[in-house]
Amino acid sequence: MNAPQSHHRSVETAVKAIQNQAGFKGSVGLVLGSGLGQFAEELMETTTLPYQEIPGFPQSTVEGHSGELVYGRAGALDVLVMRGRVHFYEGYSLEEVVFPIRVLYGLGARTLIITNAAGSVNTEFSPGDLMVIDRQLNLTGRSIMAGDEPLRPYLRRLGDLVERAGREMQIPIRRGCYAGLTGPSYETPAEIRFLRHLGADAVGMSTIHETIQAYQLGMEVLGISCLTNYAAGILNQPLSHEEVIATGKRIEKAFTGLLHRVLSQF
Ligand code: HPA
Numbered sequence: 001m002n003a004p005q006s007h008h009r010s011v012e013t014a015v016k017a018i019q020n021q022a023g024f025k026g027s028v029g030l031v032l033g034s035g036l037g038q039f040a041e042e043l044m045e046t047t048t049l050p051y052q053e054i055p056g057f058p059q060s061t062v063e064g065h066s067g068e069l070v071y072g073r074a075g076a077l078d079v080l081v082m083r084g085r086v087h088f089y090e091g092y093s094l095e096e097v098v099f100p101i102r103v104l105y106g107l108g109a110r111t112l113i114i115t116n117a118a119g120s121v122n123t124e125f126s127p128g129d130l131m132v133i134d135r136q137l138n139l140t141g142r143s144i145m146a147g148d149e150p151l152r153p154y155l156r157r158l159g160d161l162v163e164r165a166g167r168e169m170q171i172p173i174r175r176g177c178y179a180g181l182t183g184p185s186y187e188t189p190a191e192i193r194f195l196r197h198l199g200a201d202a203v204g205m206s207t208i209h210e211t212i213q214a215y216q217l218g219m220e221v222l223g224i225s226c227l228t229n230y231a232a233g234i235l236n237q238p239l240s241h242e243e244v245i246a247t248g249k250r251i252e253k254a255f256t257g258l259l260h261r262v263l264s265q266f
Helices: 005-022 037-042 094-106 156-169 187-196 208-217 241-264
Strands: 029-031 044-051 068-074 077-083 111-120 129-138 171-178 203-205 220-230
Touching: 005 037, 005 044, 005 094, 005 187, 029 037, 029 094, 037 077, 044 129, 044 241, 068 241, 077 094, 094 208, 111 208, 111 241, 129 156, 129 208, 156 171, 156 203, 156 241, 171 208, 171 220, 203 220, 220 241
Parallel strands: 029 077, 029 111, 111 220, 129 171, 171 203
Antiparallel strands: 044 068, 068 077, 111 203, 129 220
């Protein structure tokens, strides 16, 4: 896709503003999903820039997503962390949803680690499990691409690194297919049965377009879902955003440790 010229210019403006204000650069970008922000606190030599201070950067309106860009070091790596992201269901256009990915690329990131909270559709995967995303189902009915969707946006080699780090740390790692819907409501039990038939293992409302954008820019992408709840209809109880945040908090420490371990093997 050729982004509209104005969009291209505003990405450049944001990149320049960040470079001038904070001097950020980094080879690895991370997007931290709901309740997974702790990772940014364990980086060395961090500097933080609130999204409000970045021209054109979209602001999150969802509880559990703070909005700041954090620069820091993880071992020998310079990393750029997005604490918080925006979603299509908040009323943003897809161009706005993927804007930060283009900015991370502009700041030098050539590898992107995308994380999210997701419901487990596969009944063998439990809340608290971490799942490397091997494949994605774009069920949002939309695409930022004018041409074809990527064949294989998630890099197998990076998923393997996570699996190995998980073994070393005794954190079980699942692998599977992430189905991305637009939300904002959680799914119905009938929709979850449908998704299971389609081959989905996890379901969420983010990630899909960010991944397509990153792939399109030529970035290497690693996706990790933190399974925060059984998807609708698996248990006889309604889902809640509180449950999603609470499970995220519960596994945040293990998740953070795992991410650091993975980065140390880059
Ligand atoms: N469905 C959609 N998005 C989600 C879920 C879910 O069950 N859990 C966390 N994000």
